[in-house]
Amino acid sequence: MRRTDTGTRGFGVQQLLLEQNPNIVFELDKELMIIGINASGVSFFQTEKNELLGKSIAEYTTRGCLEKLNNAILNDEIHTSGCELTLVSKSKGPKVFLSELHAVKDNGAQRFFIFCKDIIQRQSESDDTEKEEVIRKNLRRQEILSEISLAINTLDSFENNIQHAIEIIGKFTDVSSVYIFEDDESGETTNNTFEWCNKGVEAQIEELQDIPYEIIPSWKKILKEDGLVFSQNIFELPEDLIAILEPQHILSIIVLPLYFQNTFKGFIGFDECTNNRQWTRSDIELLKTVSNMISNSFQRRAAEQSLLLSEKKNRAIIESIPDIIFHFDSEGNFLSYSSSNEDDLIFPAKDFMNKNLADLFPEEFAVHMKVAIRECIADGRFSTEYKLNVDDRENDYEARFIKMNENEVMCIIRDVSERKEHEKQLRMALEKAEQANLSKSLFLANVSHEIRTPLNAIMGFSEVLIDKVEQPLYKSQLRTIMNSGKTLLHLINDILDLSKIEAGKIEIENEPMRLESVVHEIKQVYHQKVEEKNLVIETKIDDNVPLFLALDEVRIHQILFNLVGNAVKFTEKGFIKVHVKGKTTRDQKLVNLTIEVKDTGIGIPEAQQEHIFESFTQQSGQSTRKYGGTGLGLAITKKIVEKFNGSVTVESSVGKGSVFTVYIPDIEIIREDPEALNEVDPEIGNLVFEPARIMIVDDVEYNISLLKNLTAQEEFEYITASSGEKALEILKYEIPDIIFMDLRMTGITGYQTTEILKKNPKFNHIPIIAFTASAMTTSLPAIKALFDGYLRKPVNKKQVYFFLKKHLDYSVKVNLPEEKVAESKDRQLSDECKQKLPQMIRRLEAEAMPQWLNIKDELIIFEIQDFVKKVKSIVEAYPCEIMKNYTRVLKESIDGFEVDAIEKHIASFPGELALIKEILRENNIEIS
Numbered sequence: 001m002r003r004t005d006t007g008t009r010g011f012g013v014q015q016l017l018l019e020q021n022p023n024i025v026f027e028l029d030k031e032l033m034i035i036g037i038n039a040s041g042v043s044f045f046q047t048e049k050n051e052l053l054g055k056s057i058a059e060y061t062t063r064g065c066l067e068k069l070n071n072a073i074l075n076d077e078i079h080t081s082g083c084e085l086t087l088v089s090k091s092k093g094p095k096v097f098l099s100e101l102h103a104v105k106d107n108g109a110q111r112f113f114i115f116c117k118d119i120i121q122r123q124s125e126s127d128d129t130e131k132e133e134v135i136r137k138n139l140r141r142q143e144i145l146s147e148i149s150l151a152i153n154t155l156d157s158f159e160n161n162i163q164h165a166i167e168i169i170g171k172f173t174d175v176s177s178v179y180i181f182e183d184d185e186s187g188e189t190t191n192n193t194f195e196w197c198n199k200g201v202e203a204q205i206e207e208l209q210d211i212p213y214e215i216i217p218s219w220k221k222i223l224k225e226d227g228l229v230f231s232q233n234i235f236e237l238p239e240d241l242i243a244i245l246e247p248q249h250i251l252s253i254i255v256l257p258l259y260f261q262n263t264f265k266g267f268i269g270f271d272e273c274t275n276n277r278q279w280t281r282s283d284i285e286l287l288k289t290v291s292n293m294i295s296n297s298f299q300r301r302a303a304e305q306s307l308l309l310s311e312k313k314n315r316a317i318i319e320s321i322p323d324i325i326f327h328f329d330s331e332g333n334f335l336s337y338s339s340s341n342e343d344d345l346i347f348p349a350k351d352f353m354n355k356n357l358a359d360l361f362p363e364e365f366a367v368h369m370k371v372a373i374r375e376c377i378a379d380g381r382f383s384t385e386y387k388l389n390v391d392d393r394e395n396d397y398e399a400r401f402i403k404m405n406e407n408e409v410m411c412i413i414r415d416v417s418e419r420k421e422h423e424k425q426l427r428m429a430l431e432k433a434e435q436a437n438l439s440k441s442l443f444l445a446n447v448s449h450e451i452r453t454p455l456n457a458i459m460g461f462s463e464v465l466i467d468k469v470e471q472p473l474y475k476s477q478l479r480t481i482m483n484s485g486k487t488l489l490h491l492i493n494d495i496l497d498l499s500k501i502e503a504g505k506i507e508i509e510n511e512p513m514r515l516e517s518v519v520h521e522i523k524q525v526y527h528q529k530v531e532e533k534n535l536v537i538e539t540k541i542d543d544n545v546p547l548f549l550a551l552d553e554v555r556i557h558q559i560l561f562n563l564v565g566n567a568v569k570f571t572e573k574g575f576i577k578v579h580v581k582g583k584t585t586r587d588q589k590l591v592n593l594t595i596e597v598k599d600t601g602i603g604i605p606e607a608q609q610e611h612i613f614e615s616f617t618q619q620s621g622q623s624t625r626k627y628g629g630t631g632l633g634l635a636i637t638k639k640i641v642e643k644f645n646g647s648v649t650v651e652s653s654v655g656k657g658s659v660f661t662v663y664i665p666d667i668e669i670i671r672e673d674p675e676a677l678n679e680v681d682p683e684i685g686n687l688v689f690e691p692a693r694i695m696i697v698d699d700v701e702y703n704i705s706l707l708k709n710l711t712a713q714e715e716f717e718y719i720t721a722s723s724g725e726k727a728l729e730i731l732k733y734e735i736p737d738i739i740f741m742d743l744r745m746t747g748i749t750g751y752q753t754t755e756i757l758k759k760n761p762k763f764n765h766i767p768i769i770a771f772t773a774s775a776m777t778t779s780l781p782a783i784k785a786l787f788d789g790y791l792r793k794p795v796n797k798k799q800v801y802f803f804l805k806k807h808l809d810y811s812v813k814v815n816l817p818e819e820k821v822a823e824s825k826d827r828q829l830s831d832e833c834k835q836k837l838p839q840m841i842r843r844l845e846a847e848a849m850p851q852w853l854n855i856k857d858e859l860i861i862f863e864i865q866d867f868v869k870k871v872k873s874i875v876e877a878y879p880c881e882i883m884k885n886y887t888r889v890l891k892e893s894i895d896g897f898e899v900d901a902i903e904k905h906i907a908s909f910p911g912e913l914a915l916i917k918e919i920l921r922e923n924n925i926e927i928s
Helices: 008-020 039-045 063-074 119-125 128-153 158-173 217-226 239-248 281-319 363-379 417-466 472-503 515-532 553-569 633-643 674-680 701-710 724-730 750-759 780-786 797-807 818-826 831-855 861-875 884-895 899-907 909-922
Strands: 003-005 024-028 034-037 083-089 093-106 109-118 177-183 189-197 229-231 252-260 263-272 323-329 334-339 381-390 393-403 408-415 511-513 536-541 549-551 575-584 590-599 647-653 657-668 687-689 692-697 716-721 738-742 768-772 789-792 810-812
Touching (some): 063 083, 128 472, 158 263, 217 229, 217 239, 217 252, 217 263, 263 281, 363 393, 511 515, 511 553, 549 657, 553 575, 553 633, 553 657, 633 657, 701 797, 716 724, 738 750, 738 797, 750 768, 789 797, 899 909
Parallel strands (some): 003 093, 738 768, 768 789
Antiparallel strands (some): 024 034, 024 109, 083 093, 093 109, 252 263, 323 334, 381 393, 511 549
């Protein structure tokens, strides 16, 4: 704490500091009573200013800090550096500040000013650079894990999925090779089954087959005991390992075990042949995660193979059941027989040939069979079942009678005892299947929860970070992560939607939406694939389509995602066009919507067009390896459209392309003025909320952290609880303005906690928003009935702010657009710039304009990059800021692969030149 004497003349200055300083400022008398405090101090203590005045500073600091303060004043100590001072707020608790003490004399009386600066804020400023690098690395690792997860979970062949996965991690780590070995059944030998090699590295998979562990005894021992074989220099490894690694020119290595159901089944390795690589802890943890993901994939394949083998065995058993054929006359006499195995006959042939049924069997059975013979002769066919005791055991038989002539029949008898037993087992299996179906629903809900919960963190924190990072490249990478997350989410939703379709439980939730935004988003999703294939994607929305409609935005997005995705997938050259049309109904309150997705792709044969909307159906002859896909997209699309009471049709010609048409009737038109709606839903960054207390109840810490980051504003105070029980205990003393409640928690669930709160008059006015990762909709009506709204993970800022705006008071601040600010600055020219600007405009027209004319229609990235370099080289040769903003923004758009932005800025180049000429005219400067 530093003490200074300023004298009476400085008192006015100190008063100004007291009122305007952004730090906390106290004014104390010699008894250390508070006689003044600024707005920052009042905000920290969250109480009225009058309640602070006249009280001792001792009530708001610790005993140790109070002693330091007394000593500084009494001993007239002066320190050159600040001391730590702890301030205690009843609502926020203790917090440490850096403090400075100033003494002032006023008419002989001495007063003291204490300035307190947030110590955490000061420390954080020095960490920005380091955090930025950590963020970049973590984002890339998250992206790689997402790519690998997608690779091994697609419906392509297992071999292709694993090969793709090791290629992804190989390219990311830039190792020499990645390989997988699988052990044989004995576990004594191992085989190289998958391999990826970097450029210049020779494949060795053919040579590395049937490798006995006995020649490398240390290998499996180290993997089992240490969990990995790891060395930055292989000559530090045991001799038996050096002997097998050195001939392969391996310098450093990481090998991780693969366990299937807790049994060692092989390993995955990463070799470096060019240098003694220094593996980091982050590298090792990433590779461990990848090995676990691949182990799970192998286990899933083993389960599928076991199921196929079991089905094959059951089929062979059923097909091997033998039949016995008898020839009867109309009186029931045996005339002949046929059997593949005479041991199957109840009696030897000599005992029943030329005898009557009544001679061999009990009367009741003989009469039953004779009636069957007469019925067959009368009707041509007859079948019956009966039981018969054989070898003291009651067997079941099936008899099928076929008329041969008016006096003879053929009877095919099959011992169906096994079938009856099998049917019994089937009935039991059916009961189990029904139970399994229920379990499947629970499983899907749990899987959805387990996938969506980490996906919620990936997508949510990416959205938080994209608002915090400034570098365009990082923003582009974050957008890639978010788009990858959305793709994974679409995959999850497809699988879950199929289950919902089978159960007839697809839900349509119509809310006001802007169709134009969805169409634009779909175009953005596919622009990279379109660019890679040198295609053109065009969108058009007719003027008669209302700006705002009542539709289920998620389902409309899903329809367009599937249709446009198919168009991009099956089109190698040409274009994809999305055309939205509208036709208002007679009452003017509803509109019939037509969405056409047209492509110039491979087309669909007419005979197959009626089948493409069936589940798991793909075009006959279509290459799964080339085109991929599950065969679910169009089936799901059809079911969703039918839920809207609409239809989807296709017109197609092989080799020319296809047109998919979605028709949705009677859509409600939202009549609000778009400008008014924009005021209700402004940019989130311009919302200023009134002070409010937000309670978050969730047993997953990063879910709490995510919600706090998504809603972060100075006006918000957060109350958190990790269980329903803790929430109820806290609510005895705290009253929040809104509650976000996770549904699935241990102990008291979110449902039970909310029911208790809604029944209590003290809390039933508080809006409670359900927060869940479950994707099944069977409980949706219960959620809607109990809660004031719900958020389904992964959530984004827009969804969260929808409920904050709905339930909390806020205002909107208006900012001048950056373009206007830049344009205003551009018009302010220095004298030197005024002299040089005509020459610059002449060069731009002579050198850059011809290049622009060549690139403006094709929009080829490398040509645009050359154009930017040309414009930049001309502009930077002159002492003028004008046009520099144009080149900067265009370059950022290229770095971020923002196709729409690139197209917009390229098209605006002549306008930029026209603006310069206008500025010259305003400054009375002629262009010679």
